Amino acid sequence: MSVAPEAFQPRARHPGEVRHDWSIPEVQSLFALPLMDLLLQAQQVHRQHFVPNQVQVSTLLSIKTGACPEDCTYCPQSVRYDTGLAREELMQVEDVARRAAAARDAGATRFCMGAAWRSPKTKDLRIVVEMVKSVKELGLETCATLGMLTPAQAAELKDAGLDYYNHNIDTSPEFYGEVITTRTFADRLNTLAAVREAGIHVCCGGILGMGEQEGDRAAMLQVLATLPQHPESVPINQLVQVAGTPLHGAAALDPFDFVRAIAVARLTMPKSHVRLSAGREQMSDELQALCFMAGANSIFYGEKLLTTGNPDTAQDQALFARLGIEPEPAAVAAHA
Numbered sequence: 001m002s003v004a005p006e007a008f009q010p011r012a013r014h015p016g017e018v019r020h021d022w023s024i025p026e027v028q029s030l031f032a033l034p035l036m037d038l039l040l041q042a043q044q045v046h047r048q049h050f051v052p053n054q055v056q057v058s059t060l061l062s063i064k065t066g067a068c069p070e071d072c073t074y075c076p077q078s079v080r081y082d083t084g085l086a087r088e089e090l091m092q093v094e095d096v097a098r099r100a101a102a103a104r105d106a107g108a109t110r111f112c113m114g115a116a117w118r119s120p121k122t123k124d125l126r127i128v129v130e131m132v133k134s135v136k137e138l139g140l141e142t143c144a145t146l147g148m149l150t151p152a153q154a155a156e157l158k159d160a161g162l163d164y165y166n167h168n169i170d171t172s173p174e175f176y177g178e179v180i181t182t183r184t185f186a187d188r189l190n191t192l193a194a195v196r197e198a199g200i201h202v203c204c205g206g207i208l209g210m211g212e213q214e215g216d217r218a219a220m221l222q223v224l225a226t227l228p229q230h231p232e233s234v235p236i237n238q239l240v241q242v243a244g245t246p247l248h249g250a251a252a253l254d255p256f257d258f259v260r261a262i263a264v265a266r267l268t269m270p271k272s273h274v275r276l277s278a279g280r281e282q283m284s285d286e287l288q289a290l291c292f293m294a295g296a297n298s299i300f301y302g303e304k305l306l307t308t309g310n311p312d313t314a315q316d317q318a319l320f321a322r323l324g325i326e327p328e329p330a331a332v333a334a335h336a
Ligand code: SAM
Pocket: 068, 074, 075, 076, 114, 115, 116, 117, 118, 145, 146, 147, 148, 167, 168, 170, 206, 207, 237, 238, 239, 240, 241, 242, 278, 306
């Protein structure tokens, strides 16, 4: 029996629909739009799913700094590059809790603990579990980024009350091998699957400005937008160039290309928070405003990222006031 050709027509799409079947050419065609058309679409889709003019605010803390065995060519914490960074052991739980309380008092609703590990050791994970519990007790949302996780480790963190786990794919599958050789793209996807399986919210994005092509940026976002469930949080980092790392001196990205990537993340993952992540210290207020227009609705707040600088809290508060942006209230109930 013959089937009517219309049976094979893709069904009508509407902008803002959550989809998991994005093709690379489709994502590339978004990048190719005139910037103002892209910005307009992105802001319209943003308003379908989010309260306008609200931005989620997270604070980062490096709980274990430097001497990382991995070779990520962007990273000041790799043991392989001489960046002059002093190595620090895993922090004490009480000190982390003190820093989290200060972040909460300054206005953050989520506290993200980062460790320069390939993956956590059992004895270290036990300590991180205590950190997560104590940060959670302060009424903050909790996030950690500790490298690769097994399903059992992810389950342990979930039991401790971890709300989010950050693990980035960093770039396209094709460009990935130019950036990191000590762990594969597939390793990253396995960790993301373990985190998802454990019931922890996924925070996953990448870095722009590492010498990748626009096609790599499209391919990276296509991977994220075709995951069975979109990451709840999508950090878009601009490379922070650190002397001593192989990527120091990489050609600067056109700021409008950064804005385009934010807008494409917003359009392809309409319900995800898109974080204007590392690199804000090097951006003008006007560029950051364009990123918010493009649908970014999350930032790192506090004078330090992990090892590099971030705008002062007073400067960010002033920027929010000038733009009429308010911090997003914590979604505690959703993560209980
Ligand atoms: N070691 C763990 C890992 O790599 O999974 C967690 C910490 S690591 C610093 C977290 C992420 O920070 C990296 O995946 C990368 O996307 C981002 N990052 C690191 N150095 C950066 C830099 N110089 N500029 C922008 N983003 C950076």
